[in-house]
Amino acid sequence: MTERDEATHTTFWKTVTGACGTPTDRRNNRRIVAWALAWAVGLTLAAQTLKGRIFHLEAGSWEAWVVALVPVVVCLGFIHAYLRFVRGTDELQRLIQLQALAVGFGAGVLLLLHWELFEFAGMPAMDPSDAAMVPVFAWIVSQLYFTWRYR
């Protein structure tokens, strides 16, 4: 395996596992993963609670609002961790992130603006939480693609 092949191979898998880049990147990546996991758990627990599957909360009560806002606060922590990663990483990684975010944002806008047309054309109605996964998925796939492109 040549040095370039080795660099490509390790960079790709390190990107997949979040261990790519400088020591600062790896530290910031761990923070992002921790916040993302906390967000996923918080979102799931809040949804189950508000649907009355864990315990019953009166709609409109302050307790229900607190439960609904907890994952929002955790999400802000995730955004802060991601911004910290982008500010701390090197210029190529910033370019990769910018391009991946452009694709993710574009996919989100495309979906939001065109989904109604697709529904009229015969596509099944989509749950808003499923629709939110499209830009996230596009962002993740784009990161892998652009990392591969600049290998």
Next chain:
Amino acid sequence: MKNRLRVLRAEREWSQAVLAERLDVSRQTVNALETGKYDPSLPLAFKIARLFELQIEDIFDPGGAV
């Protein structure tokens, strides 16, 4: 943009990881610079020139691709 990064690194017997550490960038960035897939910003170009104790134009040639 053409550059002599790989040659200069080889002359000093540095690995890509060592050069990346000295420039405070990722190894992927060093690889992308060497293969001409990515052109550095002016601050990074100055940093590279200072590290190799050369002028920027001694390392980078805007005349053509790698």
